[in-house]
Amino acid sequence: METLVVQTPSRQYPIYFGTGILENKEYFEQHIPGDKVLVVTNDVVGPLYLQRLKHTLESSNKLVFSLEVPNGEIHKNLTTLSQIYDKCMEARLDRKSTLVALGGGVIGDLAGFAAATFVRGVPFIQVPTTLLAVVDSAVGGKTGVNHPKGKNMIGAFYQPQAVVVDINTLHTLDDRQLAAGLAEVIKYGLIRDVAFLEWCEANIERLMKRDPEALRYAMYQSCKNKSDVVSADERESGIRAILNLGHTFGHAIEAGTGFSTWLHGEAVAAGMVMASEMSYRMGWLTKEDVGRVESILSRASLPIRPPPTMTLEKFMTFMSIDKKVESGKLKLVLLRGIGNAIVTGDFPMDVLQETILYFQKLVLSHPEQYEVPLASQSL
Amino acid sequence: METLVVQTPSRQYPIYFGTGILENKEYFEQHIPGDKVLVVTNDVVGPLYLQRLKHTLESSNKLVFSLEVPNGEIHKNLTTLSQIYDKCMEARLDRKSTLVALGGGVIGDLAGFAAATFVRGVPFIQVPTTLLAVVDSAVGGKTGVNHPKGKNMIGAFYQPQAVVVDINTLHTLDDRQLAAGLAEVIKYGLIRDVAFLEWCEANIERLMKRDPEALRYAMYQSCKNKSDVVSADERESGIRAILNLGHTFGHAIEAGTGFSTWLHGEAVAAGMVMASEMSYRMGWLTKEDVGRVESILSRASLPIRPPPTMTLEKFMTFMSIDKKVESGKLKLVLLRGIGNAIVTGDFPMDVLQETILYFQKLVLSHPEQYEVPLASQSL
Numbered sequence: 001m002e003t004l005v006v007q008t009p010s011r012q013y014p015i016y017f018g019t020g021i022l023e024n025k026e027y028f029e030q031h032i033p034g035d036k037v038l039v040v041t042n043d044v045v046g047p048l049y050l051q052r053l054k055h056t057l058e059s060s061n062k063l064v065f066s067l068e069v070p071n072g073e074i075h076k077n078l079t080t081l082s083q084i085y086d087k088c089m090e091a092r093l094d095r096k097s098t099l100v101a102l103g104g105g106v107i108g109d110l111a112g113f114a115a116a117t118f119v120r121g122v123p124f125i126q127v128p129t130t131l132l133a134v135v136d137s138a139v140g141g142k143t144g145v146n147h148p149k150g151k152n153m154i155g156a157f158y159q160p161q162a163v164v165v166d167i168n169t170l171h172t173l174d175d176r177q178l179a180a181g182l183a184e185v186i187k188y189g190l191i192r193d194v195a196f197l198e199w200c201e202a203n204i205e206r207l208m209k210r211d212p213e214a215l216r217y218a219m220y221q222s223c224k225n226k227s228d229v230v231s232a233d234e235r236e237s238g239i240r241a242i243l244n245l246g247h248t249f250g251h252a253i254e255a256g257t258g259f260s261t262w263l264h265g266e267a268v269a270a271g272m273v274m275a276s277e278m279s280y281r282m283g284w285l286t287k288e289d290v291g292r293v294e295s296i297l298s299r300a301s302l303p304i305r306p307p308p309t310m311t312l313e314k315f316m317t318f319m320s321i322d323k324k325v326e327s328g329k330l331k332l333v334l335l336r337g338i339g340n341a342i343v344t345g346d347f348p349m350d351v352l353q354e355t356i357l358y359f360q361k362l363v364l365s366h367p368e369q370y371e372v373p374l375a376s377q378s379l
Numbered sequence: 380m381e382t383l384v385v386q387t388p389s390r391q392y393p394i395y396f397g398t399g400i401l402e403n404k405e406y407f408e409q410h411i412p413g414d415k416v417l418v419v420t421n422d423v424v425g426p427l428y429l430q431r432l433k434h435t436l437e438s439s440n441k442l443v444f445s446l447e448v449p450n451g452e453i454h455k456n457l458t459t460l461s462q463i464y465d466k467c468m469e470a471r472l473d474r475k476s477t478l479v480a481l482g483g484g485v486i487g488d489l490a491g492f493a494a495a496t497f498v499r500g501v502p503f504i505q506v507p508t509t510l511l512a513v514v515d516s517a518v519g520g521k522t523g524v525n526h527p528k529g530k531n532m533i534g535a536f537y538q539p540q541a542v543v544v545d546i547n548t549l550h551t552l553d554d555r556q557l558a559a560g561l562a563e564v565i566k567y568g569l570i571r572d573v574a575f576l577e578w579c580e581a582n583i584e585r586l587m588k589r590d591p592e593a594l595r596y597a598m599y600q601s602c603k604n605k606s607d608v609v610s611a612d613e614r615e616s617g618i619r620a621i622l623n624l625g626h627t628f629g630h631a632i633e634a635g636t637g638f639s640t641w642l643h644g645e646a647v648a649a650g651m652v653m654a655s656e657m658s659y660r661m662g663w664l665t666k667e668d669v670g671r672v673e674s675i676l677s678r679a680s681l682p683i684r685p686p687p688t689m690t691l692e693k694f695m696t697f698m699s700i701d702k703k704v705e706s707g708k709l710k711l712v713l714l715r716g717i718g719n720a721i722v723t724g725d726f727p728m729d730v731l732q733e734t735i736l737y738f739q740k741l742v743l744s745h746p747e748q749y750e751v752p753l754a755s756q757s758l
Contacts, residue, residue: 119534120523156535
């Protein structure tokens, strides 16, 4: 078992990484002030782990309620949020009741936002069951839901009391989910940690085979990198935005495909390649650097091209309402060398458009390089 | 013009009290960082003041959008909130855009919660147009919406950039609205400021006649009292709860009558009398003290009895899911002498039940003392 203590201006909390710790009440009990707990999960993760977690919490004499919502990013909306509120009311939760998110990033965002806003804030514990949720959502306090016209447009910054990562839960992830998580792991190497990128390049096969030690190191190192960035900038006013490498392109892909076919991590992978290509066109990366980014992502079985349906017009439409847009000025995360991400609005719009057109042409002329992801199985 | 600077741990902001300041761009411009503004108002206040405010904001070269939502507490829900988000998306607001609430407490709570959660928080300015909204909502950062099963169950703590109170807007308030605001003004005297209570007793007729100087003093003094309490306890963990004198009883009345007939301030007035009666039964007030509370509220044309439909069962049902309930223990705000409110869970349940039964009997036996409020005209 390993613990990373995350420092933020508003709170300090532990992330526990361990094997089988879902069944160990010590990691939960000390972070639950009241008598009542509501576990929010989905209809894929619930059948696997809910009874085990309930049993653990009940052994601390907690009154445990649970709610299974439908699985998938398309359900990360105000309707599902409203169902969580209904359950909170039905269970008569109060300000000392605790919400527990058992599932992937969608469940964490939904339950976290419900926790941030039910009676203006109740304690919250995250139990992420996907690699992506661990490395992307366990640090940073972002919670929220999608609006039909844009991802994560409604939300709050809200820190958990604790995050409990049971490495055993990653064994039930399908390969595609695992790869989607690796996209974010690799991201930390690309934006600020070349040594970790080299470690990933040397250990990608171990990670793909779910070696517990390799997974634990990758998760710890990812959360540590994220924590270092976030603790300097909790409310995303500056440097924190480097965490969004590939995300502006990626969000456009997700939105443009209706949030139903691409996994978030897959869209980010293709987006990171697009950001790298654009950085090359800005003169900041070599063509070899771009090849290095494509190589590690390919080895992790991730898509490195946007889908053919994503025309220039679609990209421009969905990028212009992304939250990174401030007063009409589009800002992007680009690479000034591998391991050195910057946030900038200072680029010719032509270079952005040429980059998008380059990929569209490439994809249409080499359809064999491009595999359409299946419908989302997001946990 | 007078300015009260409100200090909270997370922010400092001014409340401007003045006559005609809705038309003075100075009070807005310095608090609006970006180019876009969305004014949220309702279909009663909008026709009166929206064009004037838009003109003021446009004279600062802001791009001004507006949304009129239906008037009334029954629309303070997730559906109306969702309409505000839709408008934010349609107007392509971003993190530097500002939301302005033009209206009473309902509009302030709705627009404030939208501001707290749209792209995880945008700047927010309050322009309260009712006495109640000024003295109850301009300080404290509470925002939110109702759940069908409980008032204000969903929300966030979120501080505005500024509050602009144009005393002229109070002239269009109907008498019933004015009285509802006076209930909260009187509350500050009862909970912690006997000198101010005496001033209210001496000046209640001036307030009822809307003397601008008297209103300004009452509003300033109310906000100052609230600010003193809140700055010591921003997140309502302790002493701040004294601000809820009469509110637990009052919320039960509002909920029990479907949030459609009683104004919030009217319910609080009856609730303060109930809390006073219970304090008397605890041996903490004299019968004369209770009479003093009834007298000042009656002089302000406020109800001092709950409605005959509020049975003991209804009170108990609606009080037990109030947010003041922590882990099953009901806490109430009671008076240990006039001007000295306390928060306590330490009372025999019998005394609470006897108090409620006393009022039920009183109301049923003296129906002539009890006037049913008309349907809500809440701004």
